[in-house]
Amino acid sequence: MTEKRKAPGRGLKPxxxxxxxxxxxxxxxxxxxxPNEADQGFVQKIFYLHVPMAIVTLGGFILGGIFGFIQLRTxxxxxxxxxxxxxxxxxxxxxxxxxxxxxxxxxxWGHWWVWDEPVLVSFLIVFLLYSCYQPLRFSIEDPxxxxxxxxxxxxxxxxxxxxxxxxxxxxxAYTHPRVLGGAQNSMPGSxxxxxxxxxxxxxxxxxxLWKFEITSKTTRMQLGSIKRRLxxxxxxxxA
Amino acid sequence: MFxxxxxxxxxxxxxxxRGREVVPAMALLALSTxxxxxxxxxxxxxxxxxxxxxxxxAILFSAxxxxxxxxxxxxxxxxxxxxxxxxxxxxxxxxxxVIALFTFLVMVQIVIVPAFxxxxxxxxxxxxxxxxxxxLLLTDAxxxxxxxxxxxxxxxxxLRDLLAPLLALxxxxxxxxxxxxxxxxxxxxxxxxxxxxxxPLIIAxxxxxxxLLGIALYDNVLDD
Numbered sequence: 285m286t287e288k289r290k291a292p293g294r295g296l297k298p299x300x301x302x303x304x305x306x307x308x309x310x311x312x313x314x315x316x317x318x319p320n321e322a323d324q325g326f327v328q329k330i331f332y333l334h335v336p337m338a339i340v341t342l343g344g345f346i347l348g349g350i351f352g353f354i355q356l357r358t359x360x361x362x363x364x365x366x367x368x369x370x371x372x373x374x375x376x377x378x379x380x381x382x383x384x385x386x387x388x389x390x391x392x393w394g395h396w397w398v399w400d401e402p403v404l405v406s407f408l409i410v411f412l413l414y415s416c417y418q419p420l421r422f423s424i425e426d427p428x429x430x431x432x433x434x435x436x437x438x439x440x441x442x443x444x445x446x447x448x449x450x451x452x453x454x455x456x457a458y459t460h461p462r463v464l465g466g467a468q469n470s471m472p473g474s475x476x477x478x479x480x481x482x483x484x485x486x487x488x489x490x491x492x493l494w495k496f497e498i499t500s501k502t503t504r505m506q507l508g509s510i511k512r513r514l515x516x517x518x519x520x521x522x523a
Numbered sequence: 524m525f526x527x528x529x530x531x532x533x534x535x536x537x538x539x540x541r542g543r544e545v546v547p548a549m550a551l552l553a554l555s556t557x558x559x560x561x562x563x564x565x566x567x568x569x570x571x572x573x574x575x576x577x578x579x580x581a582i583l584f585s586a587x588x589x590x591x592x593x594x595x596x597x598x599x600x601x602x603x604x605x606x607x608x609x610x611x612x613x614x615x616x617x618x619x620x621v622i623a624l625f626t627f628l629v630m631v632q633i634v635i636v637p638a639f640x641x642x643x644x645x646x647x648x649x650x651x652x653x654x655x656x657x658x659l660l661l662t663d664a665x666x667x668x669x670x671x672x673x674x675x676x677x678x679x680x681x682l683r684d685l686l687a688p689l690l691a692l693x694x695x696x697x698x699x700x701x702x703x704x705x706x707x708x709x710x711x712x713x714x715x716x717x718x719x720x721x722x723p724l725i726i727a728x729x730x731x732x733x734x735l736l737g738i739a740l741y742d743n744v745l746d747d
Contacts, residue, residue: 356743413693416686423680429746433679436743437690440672440736444694447732451697451725455704 292506293499296492303492307485313478327391332479334384336486338407341381342445344374344490345414349442352435364431367438369497371417373490378411402453409448413441527611531619536626538596545592546630549585553635556581557643568645575706578639579699582632582659583692586666589627591687593620593674598683603746617671617741621734624674625667632659644710651715658705661723665698665730672737675744701725 314332321328351367354360385404390396399405420437424430471479539545560577561567569577597603606616636655640648648655670691677687705722709715 356740409693409696413690416689416693419682420676420680420686420690423682423686425681429679432743432746433676436676436740439740440676440694443732443736447729448697451700451729454721454725455700 292502293495296495296499299488299492299495303485303488306481306488310478310481310485313474313481318475318478319472324392327388330384330388330391332482334381334388335479336483337377337384338381338403339483340486340490341374341377341407342410343487344370344377345410345445346442348374348438349445352438352442355431355435356439361427361431364435365501366498367435368421369494369501371414371438373493373497375411375414375417377490378407378414382407382411402455403449406449406452409452410441410445413444417441524612524615527615528618528622531606531611531615532622532626535596535619535623539623539627545589546627548592549589549627549631550634552588553581553585553631554638556584557635557639561643566643569643570645570710570712572703572707574644574646574710575703577643578636578706578710579703581635581639582628582662583666583695583699585631585635586624586628586670586695587688587691589624589631590670590674590691591677591684593624593671594678598678607745613745614738614741616745617675617737620671620674621667621737624670625663628663628666629660632663646710646712646714651709654709654715654718655706658702658709658718658723658726661726661730662698662702665726665733666695668730668733668737669694669698672733672740672744679746698726698729701729 310332314329318329318332320326348367348370351363351370355363355367382404385407386396389398389401389404397404417434417437421430421434424433557577560580564573564577566573594603597606607613636659637648673687673690673694677683677690680686701722705718705726708718
């Protein structure tokens, strides 16, 4: 191993503390400060979980695509690992987004699933596509090929995400309760601040988990190489 | 590059003409799907949205079959080594595959579109045909660009035949959305209606984007 010996988990602790603080504050504000929405009441508060999660999920998928692209340019497998972890985390968050979205749909429209809701439907399609990432990745044995084809998938799927959203949205009526954006942005200041803080918190959570996963994988690889070296230097000793 | 593409394409088409493996299977699957849809929907004849949906389900299913088999000749017995050893640009290899898949799709549709008109379609097929052919060819181009890329990725995996449809179907949903919307109007009961320009535009843009992705990635997807 020629890379510089930098402690892999450096900065993880402050990041984790910052995440806990931001998320804690954000959801504290959700429950004790923001007003209940006039139309939907208390249920609307799932918005502070669902929407940030959705945004971070999509950001993560696109980030995975960008990392994959760098891996293809440089051929450095470090970037493939980063892409893999980004997609892996986003896939779990996507499941969370689907579940929270479904709960929200049930509470505000009375149905667990609404097909004319373009964002939710797009999410399902993206989720189905990315569910193939791991089967694809782990069914290619050669490590170099695995990194390359996983990255190709990451790039293609990353490009697919915005196109898919555009296509599904075009195909359907706009029935989503568009809380943010649109001409009549009627969200009071307290909701806006809380929402932005929730997005920051969710992004930090993603960053923490990503760093944690990368650290854990790098450490395990380093441990493996140390064990192998030990075995080579003292054959027969229980390593 | 152009001549290489033509030669590689000739090889693929010749293999298919001699072996007759993929296209008949694709056509049969499409036909079986139409029959299954007749019973599953319990309808004597379809029109409008349902007809468009049935036609595109059949086409998409048969396309996944073709996508899964697209690189099989190369993956077996070191065929890819042989192709890569020849002094051709890798872009030509991918492009030849795109055109080959496009040709297969067109051949399948020559069989199943009349069959669909005969078996399931309520309104007459003939007046709808010019517009339908336009949408079919455009969507075939989109399916072919996506399919060649997916086929090249899937063939590297141990799960090849399992993975190809799983990858292809979600990736083909955007052109499918546009194609069904356009086709629904064409197959309406009162004769073909005009197609809103945005649907062909979406399909063409999608084909274009995946074409560009293919150009950006072809160096990385072709392997022994």
